[in-house]
Amino acid sequence: xxxxxxxxxxxxxxxxxxxxxxxxxxxxxxxxxxxxxxxxxxxxxxxxxxxxxxxxxxxxxxxxxxxxxxxxxxxxxxxxxxxxxxxxxxxxxxxxxxxxxxxxxxxxxxxxxxxxxxxxxxxxxxxxxxxxxxxxxxxxxxxxxxxxxxxxxxxxxxxxxxxxxxxxxxxxxxxxxxxxxxxxxxxxxxxxxxxxxxxxxxxxxxxxxxxxxxxxxxxxxxxxxxxxxxxxxxxxxxxxxxxxxxxxxxxxxxxxxxxxxxxxxxxxxxxxxxxxxxxxxxxxxxxxxxxxxxxxxxxxxxxxxxxxxxxxxxxxxxxxxxxxxxxxxxxxxxxxxxxxxxxxxxxxxxxxxxxxxxxxxxxxxxxxxxxxxxxxx
Numbered sequence: 001x002x003x004x005x006x007x008x009x010x011x012x013x014x015x016x017x018x019x020x021x022x023x024x025x026x027x028x029x030x031x032x033x034x035x036x037x038x039x040x041x042x043x044x045x046x047x048x049x050x051x052x053x054x055x056x057x058x059x060x061x062x063x064x065x066x067x068x069x070x071x072x073x074x075x076x077x078x079x080x081x082x083x084x085x086x087x088x089x090x091x092x093x094x095x096x097x098x099x100x101x102x103x104x105x106x107x108x109x110x111x112x113x114x115x116x117x118x119x120x121x122x123x124x125x126x127x128x129x130x131x132x133x134x135x136x137x138x139x140x141x142x143x144x145x146x147x148x149x150x151x152x153x154x155x156x157x158x159x160x161x162x163x164x165x166x167x168x169x170x171x172x173x174x175x176x177x178x179x180x181x182x183x184x185x186x187x188x189x190x191x192x193x194x195x196x197x198x199x200x201x202x203x204x205x206x207x208x209x210x211x212x213x214x215x216x217x218x219x220x221x222x223x224x225x226x227x228x229x230x231x232x233x234x235x236x237x238x239x240x241x242x243x244x245x246x247x248x249x250x251x252x253x254x255x256x257x258x259x260x261x262x263x264x265x266x267x268x269x270x271x272x273x274x275x276x277x278x279x280x281x282x283x284x285x286x287x288x289x290x291x292x293x294x295x296x297x298x299x300x301x302x303x304x305x306x307x308x309x310x311x312x313x314x315x316x317x318x319x320x321x322x323x324x325x326x327x328x329x330x331x332x333x334x335x336x337x338x339x340x341x342x343x344x345x346x347x348x349x350x351x352x353x354x355x356x357x358x359x360x361x362x363x364x365x366x367x368x369x370x371x372x373x374x375x376x377x
Contacts, residue, residue: 001048003333004126006117006179007325008170009135010057010097013077013244013289014184016068017322018134020078023089025050029082034323036349037330042369046338046376047330056096056120058113058170059135065094075288077318096120106169107157113173121177128336130329131174131181133167133208134321138187141165146194150201153194164192171195175202180336182328183208184321186353200342205335207328207344210352213320214313215240215279215293216266217362222297222309223270224361231307232300236267237277241284242291242317265353269360290316324350334376346372 005022007015024030032038037047066083069090073080083090101112121129146156146163153172156163164172167187174181175190175198183189183206190199190206199206212220215238226233268274277296293313301307328350335344345356349365359365 001052001333001337002054002124002126003048003052003329004121004124004129005053005055005057005329006120006129006131006174007055007057008131008133008167009059010055011059011061011063011065011068012134012136013068013072013318014134014321014325015057015059016065016072017078017318018325019055019065019090019093020069020072020083020086021322022050022053022055022326023086023093024082026053027086027089029085032323034320035327036324036369037327037373042373044373044376046334046373048333050326053326053329054124054126055093056098058098058100058116060100064091065097066090072289072318077289077316100166105158105160106162106164107154110157110169110173110176113170114177117174117177117179121179128333129177129179130332130336131170131179132325132329133170133181133183133185133187133189134325135167135185135187137185138165138167141168141188147192148194150194150197153192164188168192168195171206172198175199175204175206178202178204180204180332181206182325182332184211184325184328186210191355196342203339203341205332205340205342205344206355207332207347208351208353208355211321211324212350212352213317213324214291214315215295216352218295218311218313219266220270220360220362220365222311223267224363226297226299227271233267233271233275234298234300234306235276236295236297238279238293238295240279240281240291240293241287242281243283243285243287244289244317266360289318290314331373331376334373338376344372 069083072078073083098116101109103109146153165188167189171181171190181190189208297309343355345358348354348358349369
């Protein structure tokens with residue numbers, strides 16, 4: 001089951017950590033710590049093995065994968081000796097990273113992206129290619145009439161007008177090339193009605209949005225606790241401090257707003273109401289690829305007795321995200337092989353802002369994931 005993994009943002013921290021991790025697992029140099037698909041309830045023959053994954057991707061950055069991996073090692077994100085041992089593998093993958101095509105129309109750009117995907121699949125004799133967006137977060141786009149209808153979208157894409165945000169353009173190209181699509185960011189991706197129509201027509205699954213790696217992961221555990229205990233949450237406020245490329249991107253107000261909205265959805269969906277408070281994201285360059293989240297929760301108990309809870313989460317974003325990227329590739333590839341098409345709400349466990357009407361409690365999401373994995377052939 002040789003499976004292609006095409007990473008959009010292939011030279012970013014999450015992508016490089018994913019590539020280093022998969023290469024280390026294939027070589028027997030690391031254990032699959034953090035890989036959900038290696039849980040006994042999920043492990044199965046339907047999933048491609050880590051050794052079956054072949055990597056390529058697009059990126060606007062020109063710094064090679066080996067240099068990026070060495071920088072991550074220097075920052076304490078990945079082990080330095082591991083990067084040294086995988087020098088050859090990283091150099092080989094780097095040969096499969098392409099610049100994002102530019103063209104006069106979005107139709108032409110999409111055709112060039114699709115051609116890269118098709119050539120990659122044929123060059124390596126792959127059964128399928130899963131495209132994963134791990135690029136920088138985009139601001140939410142303004143609605144466009146063509147977003148609702150595939151035929152109208154494709155006509156508009158023939159003009160010089162910019163119709164699709166970059167993530168949606170890549171999603172369109174992936175689906176046209178016959179590739180399942182995963183959006184690990186809060187960007188638009190395949191979320192538009194026209195792209196849903198295309199995915200169904202092409203019999204392709206897609207998944208998203210915004211990988212759940214830190215503070216929101218804890219919200220998905222704690223919010224159901226408050227709901228089940230019938231404790232009234234009065235406010236829930238959080239401050240997220242992060243550096244690295246993701247932090248720099250989120251210094252932009254539009255991208256910051258898109259990310260913050262994604263992080264807050266779990267509270268309203270789980271509690272049944274939205275408590276006071278907001279999530280703030282601040283860029284702190286000095287902490288690099290690491291992040292700190294501090295949350296304050298105020299709540300009322302029996303007879304209105306006021307109480308509070310605080311937690312602090314320190315984590316390495318790339319090391320938390322990378323195994324989930326590998327999990328999603330394995331699951332989406334198996335879903336495609338099993339004939340699934342359209343959105344995969346069964347993968348809500350992995351996302352802050354999952355597709356479809358789903359339970360936002362982590363335990364319920366894990367149960368749905370286990371049931372889904374068992375159904376794959």
